[in-house]
Amino acid sequence: MENLQNIRVAVDAIVFGYKNNNLYVLLIEQKFGSADKYWALPGGLVKNDESLSNAVIRELHEETNVQLTFMEQLYTFGDDIHRDSRNRVISVAYYALVEASNLEIKADTDAERVQWCKIDEIPSLAFDHNLIIKKAIARLKSKLTYEPIGFDLLPEEFLFSDLENLYCTILEKEIDRRNFRKKILSYGFLDQTEHFSPIKSGRPAKLFRFNQLKYNDLIEKGFHFEIKFA
Amino acid sequence: MENLQNIRVAVDAIVFGYKNNNLYVLLIEQKFGSADKYWALPGGLVKNDESLSNAVIRELHEETNVQLTFMEQLYTFGDDIHRDSRNRVISVAYYALVEASNLEIKADTDAERVQWCKIDEIPSLAFDHNLIIKKAIARLKSKLTYEPIGFDLLPEEFLFSDLENLYCTILEKEIDRRNFRKKILSYGFLDQTEHFSPIKSGRPAKLFRFNQLKYNDLIEKGFHFEIKFA
DNA sequence: TATAGTTTGCGTTAATTATACGCAAATGTA
DNA sequence: TACATTTGCGTATAATTAACGCAAACTATA
Numbered sequence: 001m002e003n004l005q006n007i008r009v010a011v012d013a014i015v016f017g018y019k020n021n022n023l024y025v026l027l028i029e030q031k032f033g034s035a036d037k038y039w040a041l042p043g044g045l046v047k048n049d050e051s052l053s054n055a056v057i058r059e060l061h062e063e064t065n066v067q068l069t070f071m072e073q074l075y076t077f078g079d080d081i082h083r084d085s086r087n088r089v090i091s092v093a094y095y096a097l098v099e100a101s102n103l104e105i106k107a108d109t110d111a112e113r114v115q116w117c118k119i120d121e122i123p124s125l126a127f128d129h130n131l132i133i134k135k136a137i138a139r140l141k142s143k144l145t146y147e148p149i150g151f152d153l154l155p156e157e158f159l160f161s162d163l164e165n166l167y168c169t170i171l172e173k174e175i176d177r178r179n180f181r182k183k184i185l186s187y188g189f190l191d192q193t194e195h196f197s198p199i200k201s202g203r204p205a206k207l208f209r210f211n212q213l214k215y216n217d218l219i220e221k222g223f224h225f226e227i228k229f230a
Numbered sequence: 231m232e233n234l235q236n237i238r239v240a241v242d243a244i245v246f247g248y249k250n251n252n253l254y255v256l257l258i259e260q261k262f263g264s265a266d267k268y269w270a271l272p273g274g275l276v277k278n279d280e281s282l283s284n285a286v287i288r289e290l291h292e293e294t295n296v297q298l299t300f301m302e303q304l305y306t307f308g309d310d311i312h313r314d315s316r317n318r319v320i321s322v323a324y325y326a327l328v329e330a331s332n333l334e335i336k337a338d339t340d341a342e343r344v345q346w347c348k349i350d351e352i353p354s355l356a357f358d359h360n361l362i363i364k365k366a367i368a369r370l371k372s373k374l375t376y377e378p379i380g381f382d383l384l385p386e387e388f389l390f391s392d393l394e395n396l397y398c399t400i401l402e403k404e405i406d407r408r409n410f411r412k413k414i415l416s417y418g419f420l421d422q423t424e425h426f427s428p429i430k431s432g433r434p435a436k437l438f439r440f441n442q443l444k445y446n447d448l449i450e451k452g453f454h455f456e457i458k459f460a
Numbered sequence: 461t462a463t464a465g466t467t468t469g470c471g472t473t474a475a476t477t478a479t480a481c482g483c484a485a486a487t488g489t490a
Numbered sequence: 491t492a493c494a495t496t497t498g499c500g501t502a503t504a505a506t507t508a509a510c511g512c513a514a515a516c517t518a519t520a
Binding site: 199200201202204228 | 464469478479480485487488489
Binding site: 386405408409413430431432433434458460 | 507508509510511513515516517518
């Protein structure tokens with residue numbers, strides 16, 4: 001008599017990495033049946049006794065060996081009833097960041113392939129995963145401008161020019177190098193280290209660190225991070 | 231052998247209304263078993279063949295007679311496995327706005343009670359609904375500052391002082407009336423009507439309208455709405 | 461009819477912030 | 491040594507924000 005609900009709950013992860021002026025997304029090769037192979041976002045069904053965010057962590061751990069520096073819920077995709085042609089599945093998508101130094105992937109025990117894919121070279125993916133990535137990129141861009149998550153994509157000690165290039169690359173905007181530096185430094189949450197970067201040419205550059213404690217202090221005092229671009 | 235997924239998918243709606251310098255949320259009285267009654271957010275389980283957003287619309291229509299002017303997905307609550315003590319249920323929460331002129335509720339056919347509740351007088355609700363409302367308020371506050379959704383809470387023709395009070399009330403901030411007016415008018419998406427408001431005292435005030443077309447034009451030209459407060 | 465009280469609507473000025481550059485310092489390389 | 495390159499600091503100007511003054515247009519009251 002009763003019409004039982006028959007909807008599965010999945011999670012998907014959009015993991016962003018940044019290296020050499022390029023933004024990357026983590027993709028895995030999924031097998032459907034015997035021959036069909038598709039690139040897709042890492043993810044899978046949520047277990048009955050695990051939280052949504054733990055499901056993401058677990059799936060990422062099962063499929064890859066990345067170390068996240070940031071993770072946040074993105075959106076729940078469930079308006080397209082047929083986004084998975086086999087069953088009704090809604091997907092709670094999370095986006096996450098990894099440090100540049102962590103961008104190498106060891107071959108996994110599974111036969112499944114895992115790969116970093118440049119953001120502008122993403123192939124046609126399974127399900128609505130292209131749409132999900134599109135939304136994740138939009139969110140990443142927006143979040144970059146009002147929270148200091150760019151540092152989560154860089155190594156602990158980084159060059160100012162790297163930070164600057166990261167912003168320019170991801171936001172696809174030009175910016176005045178000198179004004180950018182001035183503004184970020186004026187916030188006062190960066191520590192200058194004693195170290196210099198091994199450089200190719202030009203004046204040696206100091207390495208900087210993001211100081212989370214100083215940032216938290218500022219936030220408590222009502223500080224509001226913002227990077228605006230023309 | 232296979233451990234089948236047994237997770238229900240629900241939607242919940244946080245419907246905001248604004249009247250007389252007060253922000254309201256729509257609550258319904260839910261019955262648990264024979265005697266237990268709890269105030270809760272409108273919502274319920276998603277049907278197998280309906281989209282998430284349609285589920286919200288349906289539930290609101292079943293339980294109330296409100297006309298929404300805005301609706302957006304808020305967040306999916308599923309990290310607390312026991313948020314519903316009976317079953318594992320994840321809830322996709324949507325927040326929505328209604329016009330002030332629409333703030334009256336007709337008694338519904340159901341025996342269930344429906345009521346607008348002042349934001350600072352919300353009782354202890356069922357499940358994690360207090361938490362959900364908290365998140366919705368935070369989102370509403372933030373959204374008010376970078377998108378012109380305040381107009382969706384006001385009648386079509388409104389006074390500048392109403393708009394100003396709406397911002398002050400919801401954001402819990404003071405603002406200079408004259409600078410606020412200047413800034414909003416400078417954007418150029420408001421139309422001045424020929425009408426005046428029936429007033430109690432003081433100089434008669436012109437009524438304004440939000441012009442969606444003008445706003446869309448601005449957006450295309452790269453305009454970026456923003457209301458900042460000290 | 462005058463006067464006080466209230467709210468609207470338009471203005472001006474000072475302070476702050478953003479933008480657009482200039483240029484020397486410190487390196488590697490030819 | 492001269493040159494190319496990148497860093498790091500500075501200054502002038504434009505634009506925006508914040509702070510405030512005040513007359514206009516009404517109501518209520520004496």
